[in-house]
Amino acid sequence: MVSIEEYGQFETAWCPGCGNFSILESVKRGLVASRLEPHQLLFVSGIGQAAKTPHYLNANVFNGLHGRALPVATGAKLANPNLKVIVESGDGCNYGEGGNHFLAAIRRNIDLTMIVHDNQVYGLTKGQASPTTQEGFVTKAQPEGVASTPFNPIAVAVAMQASFVARGFSGMGDHLTTLIEKAIAHEGFALIDVLQPCVSFNKVNTFAWYKKRCYTLSEEYDPTDWQAAMAKATEWGDSIPLGILYRQQRPTFEARLAVLQQGGLVDRETDLRELEKIMDKFS
Amino acid sequence: MVSIEEYGQFETAWCPGCGNFSILESVKRGLVASRLEPHQLLFVSGIGQAAKTPHYLNANVFNGLHGRALPVATGAKLANPNLKVIVESGDGCNYGEGGNHFLAAIRRNIDLTMIVHDNQVYGLTKGQASPTTQEGFVTKAQPEGVASTPFNPIAVAVAMQASFVARGFSGMGDHLTTLIEKAIAHEGFALIDVLQPCVSFNKVNTFAWYKKRCYTLSEEYDPTDWQAAMAKATEWGDSIPLGILYRQQRPTFEARLAVLQQGGLVDRETDLRELEKIMDKFS
C-alpha cells in the first residue's frame, strides 16, 4: 500500500499560516486513502498560489496557463483515460479566467476531480478581487469595494446538475480528506470548492470567519435531492454548509465515446490499411 | 412618437423560413413600444446568423467578434450610461465562445438587454452543435451525437440570481414583443433566451416542435419567488415555459460606481488642475 511519504515533502512558496498547507496535506491523505501511486496520477493546474500545489507532491504534473487547467486535463484524460486526473487551482484561475471551461467541464461530465482553493481573492497578484470575493470588499483594484455579486460555484454547478458538487474547508482537514477521497472515487466530474484563508490579502474571510460559519451537512441530508441541493447551494453568510451538496450518477464523457471503449489513445496503432480504404472513397 | 417605419426594412442574409425574421419584427415592435428612437439605441452583436440582426434595423450598431458582444456592450454602457444598449446574438456566440462574459454580466447586473437567438445549433458555420444542442443530436462534427448535457441558460441565470430572466419563442411574436419591452424597461441585466427554429440545420427542434411544447407562464406565477423559478428553469422537454421566469430588483453596476453618478464618461472634461494635485503626492 502506498504511504504518505511517497508523496514527499517539499519547500513551498506560500506564506506562513496560509490555508494551502492544510489543503496539500488533505490531498496527500486523500490520495493515500484512494490507494493511488504517484505515477498513476496527473495533476493539472493553472497559475496562482493554489496552482503551485502540484509542485509540492510527487505525481505527474502539468502546470499550464492561468485559467486553462481544465482543457489541458480534458485533453490528457481523453488521450489516456487510465490516468487519474486532478485539477487543482485557485478561485481566480478556475472561476475567473477559466469560467467558460468550468461550464463546459460540467456539461461534459468528464471523469476529473477539480479541487478549487477558494480564498476569495487573487493571491499571487497581490490581492485584487476574485469572482468569489464578497460585495463591498475593498482592494487596491476595487477602491470603492467590489460592485459585482460574488460567483457561487456551488449554485451554478448544482443548477447545471454537475454530477458531484462538494464544499470543504482547509481548516477541517479530516472532512476535506474524505471529500477528496470520495471525489476521486466518483465517476464523472467532481468539484470540491475548498474555503481557504489567505492570511496576506483576505482580512475578512479569515480562518476564524470560516470556522465560525462552517458546518458539515448532517447524515440526513440527501445529496441526490436536487431541489434541496439547490436551496443548500445558496446558503452562505451566517452559516456555510460543507460536504457533498449534490451527487448524481450519469455517464461520463469518455464512456460515451465509442473509440475510447477500446482503451486510451496512447496505445492505439495507426492502421494504414484502414486509411487506404478511407482514401478509396475519394476516387 | 416613434413609428416602426423609422426602424427601416432591409434585405437579410437569412434563409427563408428562419425564425430570425419574427424575432427581428418583435424587436422592432418592442422598441416602438418602448418609445425609443434609433439614435438612442446601441445594438451590440457578435458573429453568427443571429448576430447579423442589428444590421437589419436602424440604430447605432457595434457588430464585434464572435462571443464578445457582452464586453463591448459593457464598455459602451459604462462610457455612456444614457445609451440603451441591447446585445443580440446567437446561442453559440453568447453561451459558447462567450460563456465567461455571460457569467460576468450577470454578476455585474449592468443595465443591458440581452436577446439570445437560441436555435440550438451553430447556424452560420453550417450546423455543428451549440452549447444548447440536445444530447444525442447528430451533426457532421458530432457524428456519434452530442455527448454533453445541454447548457441551460435559464437555470444558470436564475441560480446566479440574475435580475431578469425570460424565455420567448420566435413563433409567438406578441408575447416576445412584450418580453422585449419589459426587458428594456428593466433596470439591470435582462436576459431573454428566444427559441428560434433553424430550418437549415436543426431538423429536430423545429417550429412545430417548439409550438407543441411552449406555453406561457400563468398570471399566478410569481417571478420573484426564487425557488419556484429554479424549478421552472429546469422544465424542458414535453413542456417549455415562456415568460419572465425570474425577476429581482438589485442595484445596477453603474449605480454603484460613484464616478458615473455625475453622468457618462463621454462628457467629462479632463481636469489638469486636479491632476497636478495628484502629481504632488509623488514629490
Place this chain on the structure above:
Amino acid sequence: MEKSDLNLLIGGEAGQGLLTIGDLLTKCLVRAGYSVVVTQSYHSRIRGGHNTFALRVSSKQVVAPRESVDLLIALNEETVNLHRTEVVEGGLILADEAYGIGSGGCLQVPYQELSEERFANIVAFGVVSHLLGLDQKLVAKTVEDAFGKKDSQLVEKNRLALNDAFNWSGQQAVDFPKLPRVADSGQRLVMNGNEAIAMGALSAGVKFCAFYPMTPATSIALNLAAQASRMGLVVEQAEDEIAAINMAIGASFAGAPSIVPTSGGGFALMTEGVSLAGMTETPVVIVVAQRPGPATGLPTRTEQADLEFVLHAGHGEFPRAIFSPGTVEECFWLTRKAFEVALKTQSPVFILTDQFLADSSRAVIPFDLKNLKPIDSGIETDPSNLPYRRYAITESGISPRLVPGMTEHLVVAGSDEHPVDGHLTEDLNIRKQMVEKRLRKEQGIIREAISPVYSGDDRPDILMITWGSSVGAVLEAAAQLRNQSRSVGTLHFPQVWPLVPDQFMAYFQNSGEVVCIEGNAFGQLARLIRRETGFAVHRNVLRYDGLPITPEYIIRELGN
C-alpha cells in the same frame, strides 16, 4: 472541335445545388482522366447570395484557376448578368429557357420539360457532361456512387433524368468544343486541400483533434471526425479556441499526437497556448486556414495575410516551423512532415493554408500508403538517464520525452521557467540555460527544412517567388510568359519558416528581376526574406480583394 483546357463556371444562390453539380462534374472528369482545379467562391450565408463554383478542366496538367469562362452554367438569371462578360468568344451559356436570354451563345435548357424540379441539377449535370463529350455510363456511375444505390426508386429517377438530358443535348446543334480524350492515367482521387490535410494527419498517426468551428478550417475537423472511430482518434469540439489548443496540448502531453485546425480569428485566441506549447515543449500541429481579415473580415474568401502573425504568435521566444502547402499533394505530405517535425523537436508546428486551397478539389494520384514509414512519436519508455528529467539539458536541445502514467517515472511539465525536473525555479542561471536549450532545437528544425522548389531557366530574366496556394498561378503565369519567349524562373516556398538562405540565395543572385507574389497587402514573405537575408525583392505582386491569385492577374500586374 476540341479544346484541351476549358473553364466552367457554375453560378447561383446558396442552396440551389451548385455544389452538387460541381462535385459531380469534378468527380466525373477526374475519373475520365482529366486534370481539374476547382475554385469556390461563396457568401457568408446559408441560403441565397451569389455563389460560384469554377471548374477548370484540362487534358493536360493544370494547377491554377483561370479567369475567362468557356461554359457558364447559370442556375439563376443573376449569374448570367454578372458573368456574361467573362465568357470567351465561342463560349457558351447554359441557362433555363425560362430566363429567355435568347439563343445567341446560349444553350437554353427546358428544365421544366425535362424533369421534376428536384432533378434539375442532374439534368444540368447531364447536359454539361454531354457537351464535354463524357461517356454516359461513366456519368451515370458517378451519380449512382454519389447518391448511393439503396433507394432504387431514386436511382431510377436519376438514371431517367440523365438519359433525358443526354438525349435532349444530343439533339441540339451546339458548337461547343469537346475535351480531347486522354489516356487512362490510372486511379486518381478527387480531393481538396482540407481533405488532404485530414488524410495526411491520419497517415501521420494523429490521435486527437480539438477545434472550434471556423470557416475555412472546419472541414479538416469534420473529415477527421468522420473517421474517428475507424482510425481510433478523438475529435472534440471545444467550448472555444483557447480550450481547443489547451486540450490538444494536454492530449499531446499524455501521448496523443494532436492537431488543431482554425482560422485567423480563432488562432488569435490560441496564441497564449502556442507559447505554452513552446515552453512546455509539447508537440502540437496547428493549421491556420487563412481568410481575409482583420477581425471577421470576409469569412468565406481567401487571403494569405497571416504569415507574420503566425510566425510571431505567442509571447516570449521559442522555435517553430511553418509549412505552406501550395497543392493538394503538399497538403498531404506537409501535414505528415508537420507531425514529424513537431514530434521530433517537441515544438508547435504550423500549416498555413487558405480558403482557396481548402475548397479547391484537384485530381490526385493516390498516396502510396504502403510504403510510408511510421512517424516516430519521440516518446521514450525507458529513459537512459535516471532520475528521469523531462527537461534535461542536451546538445540538440531535445530532452527525453516520457508520457505520464505509462511508466513509473514522473513527468512534470511547467509553464513557468523550470529546472530540468520541470518544477519551479527562480534561478536566473537556469533560466539562461533553458532559453538556450529551447532555442538550440531550431537547429534540428533547420536540418529538417524543406527547400524552396525552383523551376525554370538557369539564369532567368525574371524570378517569381511565392508561397502557399498561389504557386499554381505562378507556375502557369511563368509558362505563359515563356510562351512569349521570356526567360522566367519560379521559386515556391512550401515552408516559410525557418528560412535557410543557403537553399535559395543563389536563385536570387542568378536572376534578373525578382518578383514576390502573395495574397496580402504587406508583402509578408518579401519582408521576411529581407529580414533574414537582406535581399529586397524588386517588385511585389499582391492581391487582397478576397480572391485567389490567378495567372492572368499576375500577368496583368507584371504588365504595369
Place this chain on the structure above:
Amino acid sequence: MEKSDLNLLIGGEAGQGLLTIGDLLTKCLVRAGYSVVVTQSYHSRIRGGHNTFALRVSSKQVVAPRESVDLLIALNEETVNLHRTEVVEGGLILADEAYGIGSGGCLQVPYQELSEERFANIVAFGVVSHLLGLDQKLVAKTVEDAFGKKDSQLVEKNRLALNDAFNWSGQQAVDFPKLPRVADSGQRLVMNGNEAIAMGALSAGVKFCAFYPMTPATSIALNLAAQASRMGLVVEQAEDEIAAINMAIGASFAGAPSIVPTSGGGFALMTEGVSLAGMTETPVVIVVAQRPGPATGLPTRTEQADLEFVLHAGHGEFPRAIFSPGTVEECFWLTRKAFEVALKTQSPVFILTDQFLADSSRAVIPFDLKNLKPIDSGIETDPSNLPYRRYAITESGISPRLVPGMTEHLVVAGSDEHPVDGHLTEDLNIRKQMVEKRLRKEQGIIREAISPVYSGDDRPDILMITWGSSVGAVLEAAAQLRNQSRSVGTLHFPQVWPLVPDQFMAYFQNSGEVVCIEGNAFGQLARLIRRETGFAVHRNVLRYDGLPITPEYIIRELGN
C-alpha cells in the same frame, strides 16, 4: 571621504519590509536633490524568497542600474551570503549583529537593542541615512509623510526609532563615503515607469481602463483606479483579458479614450481584439509590460522579447504604432503621444515597457501640466457630409468619427468587411478600397513618428542602438567607453514602429561597428531594422536571463 555615485542593495525576504526601506530612502534622496535609479528584483511569491531592491544614487545624473555594490543592507543572512562578493573594496555591509558576521567591512546593527521589531525598518533606514550624510530633519519628514500624522503615537515611535538610529550611527567609526551635497534643484517627483504611464494617460484624458491583473502591468491599473473618482474615469477589472480589450473597444467606440494594461500572456489573449480595433478603426492604447516568457516564464523579472509579437499581433493587416519608452519621463510623454496617435488615426497603439522600468523609481522634474495642449478626441459632432458614413473613403484614410447617441446620426461599426456605412458587404471591390483606406492611415502614423534619439560623436567607431528600458545602460556604457577614449554613438528608439529609415539610416552609414543592444535572445529590433532597411547590424548584445541590461553587462559583452 565623498563618492558621487553609490549603489545600495537591500536584500531580504518578501514581507520583511525591504520595499519600505527602499521607498523611504529613494524619496529622501530625491528630496535631497540626488539622482536615483531603482532596480527591483523579486520572486513570484508573497512572503519569503530572496528579493532585492537596488538603489543607485548619485549627485550627478544617473540613468542605469549598476552591478557592484557599495552598501549592502542585509535583512537576512542569506543576503550576506548571496551578495557579499558584489560589494566593492571600501564598501560596507549593514547587517543585524545577531548574524555575527564580524566587523570587517560590516556595520553590525544591534536592532534588538535599538528598537521593537516592528521599527527595525525605520532603524535601518535611519542608519543608512546617517551613513549617506542625509539631514535628519529631512529623513524624519519623509517618514512622517509616508506613514501619515494621524496616529500621533506611531509618529512619536518612528521619531524615536530614527533618533536612536542616528545617535547610534553617530557613535560608530565607519569609513563609508558620504554623498557630496548638491544644489537645490527644485521640486522633483519620485516616480516609476508604471506610475508615469498612469499619469501620462490621465493627462491625455483617459476615461476608461479595463484590465485583468498581471505582473508587471497591474500597477498601471491600480494607479488609475486610485484616481478614478477624482479624475472621472472608470477602471474595471474584467473577467479575463479578452473581456478587457473588448470592453475598452466598446468604451472607446462610445467616446471614452481607453487604455488596457497587460503583460505578454494576457496580451496573447487580446490579439483578436487588437484585430477588431484595427478593423472597426477604434482607437485604443494597449500597454504591454514585458516579462520573460514563453508562457508564464519568470513572472516577476524583466525582458524585452515581445516586440515582434506585438508588431504582428492580430490576424489580417492594419496599421499600428508601437512606442518603447526608455525612461520614466518617456513613459509619461509617450503615453500621451500614444493617445494622440490612437485618437488621430483611429488605430490600436501600443506601449512596450517591461518589469525593470515598471518598477524602477527615478527622480523626475514635475511635468508642466499647465502648458499641455488637450489631446483632440477626433470625435465630430456635426458631420460635414450627410448622410453620415462612419467609414467614408478619404485620402488620409481617416474617416469622420462620431460616437453613438451623441447626435441623431447613426454610427455603425463592423468587424466584417464593410462598405462606408459600416454594414455588411461581400463586394470585393469595396474590400479592396477598404483595405487601401485603412492602410493609408499608416502615412499619418509615419508623419507623427518620433525620431530615434542620437547622442555621441559625429562619426563614431561604434554605434550602440537600443530601445525601451535598456537605453540607460547603453548611455552609461557609452560614457564609460568614451572615458577609455573610444568614439561612441548611441541611438535610442523610443518608437519601434513604424520605422522611418530617413530618420536614422545616416547614423548607420556614418558609424563604424553598429551594435544592437536589447533584452531578448532573437535580436528583435535588429531583425526589424534589417527587414525595413536591409541593414544588418554588425553585432548583437542580448540578455535574456530575467535581469535588466547594465552598463557593465554591455562592456563585458563588447569585450568578447
